[in-house]
Amino acid sequence: MPSGDSPDGTGATVRANGHGLFTTLPAAVPVVGSPTGAGGSSAPPVFKTGSKRARAAFTLAEVLAALAFMAIVIPVAVEGLRIANLAGEVGQRKTVAARIAERVLNEWIIASRMQGTAQSGTAQEGKVQYRWSIRSEPWSEATMNLVTVRVIYLAQGRDYDVRLSTLVNTSSSL
Numbered sequence: 253m254p255s256g257d258s259p260d261g262t263g264a265t266v267r268a269n270g271h272g273l274f275t276t277l278p279a280a281v282p283v284v285g286s287p288t289g290a291g292g293s294s295a296p297p298v299f300k301t302g303s304k305r306a307r308a309a310f311t312l313a314e315v316l317a318a319l320a321f322m323a324i325v326i327p328v329a330v331e332g333l334r335i336a337n338l339a340g341e342v343g344q345r346k347t348v349a350a351r352i353a354e355r356v357l358n359e360w361i362i363a364s365r366m367q368g369t370a371q372s373g374t375a376q377e378g379k380v381q382y383r384w385s386i387r388s389e390p391w392s393e394a395t396m397n398l399v400t401v402r403v404i405y406l407a408q409g410r411d412y413d414v415r416l417s418t419l420v421n422t423s424s425s426l
Contacts, residue, residue: 337408338407338408341407341408342407342412345380345405345407345412346405346412346414348377348380348382348405349382349403349405349412349413349414350403350414350416352375352377352382352384352403353384353401353402353403353414353415353416354416356373356375356384356386356401356403357386357399357401357416357418360386360399360401361399361418361420364388364420371385371386371387372384372385372386375403380405380406381405381406382403382404382405383403383404383405384401384402384403384404385401385402386399386400386401386402387399387400387402388400388420391419395421395422395423396419396420396421396422397419397420397422398417398418398419398420399417399418399419399420400415400416400417401415401416401417402414402415403415403416
């Protein structure tokens with residue numbers, strides 16, 4: 253290869269040394285302007301290497317900033333998922349509890365004229381146990397009673413309840 257030609261097209265100079273070995277020297281490419289900004293300055297021109305490959309890496313400060321950001325975001329995201337899970341579980345169990353309350357209230361209204369009507373109990377729905385109680389109290393009108401069913405259920409270690417009420421006419425039979 254003739255001395256002075258660039259073997260890879262990057263503009264590097266190849267020269268033979270005294271031992272018959274070749275040395276590659278980076279090409280000096282002048283950058284527009286000079287360090288002082290004056291075109292005709294006596295300052296030496298600024299050069300860059302002709303390498304086409306740039307080294308991409310993160311600095312320590314960038315890595316630490318990313319870790320700090322993740323330390324803030326991850327706990328917030330996990331707490332959001334926990335709250336969403338709790339809301340979903342409570343919503344599903346509340347639907348079942350409302351259905352149980354409606355059934356218990358209807359059964360009590362139908363059987364209220366009979367002696368020995370239960371005032372509390374439990375209902376099993378899947379693996380979850382629902383405790384219910386029923387209360388009847390006089391309404392402002394003498395012939396009416398306010399009947400309320402309360403169903404209590406457990407969701408993630410905490411008790412929740414659903415209440416369902418209706419007015420029942422006590423003067424006539426159903």
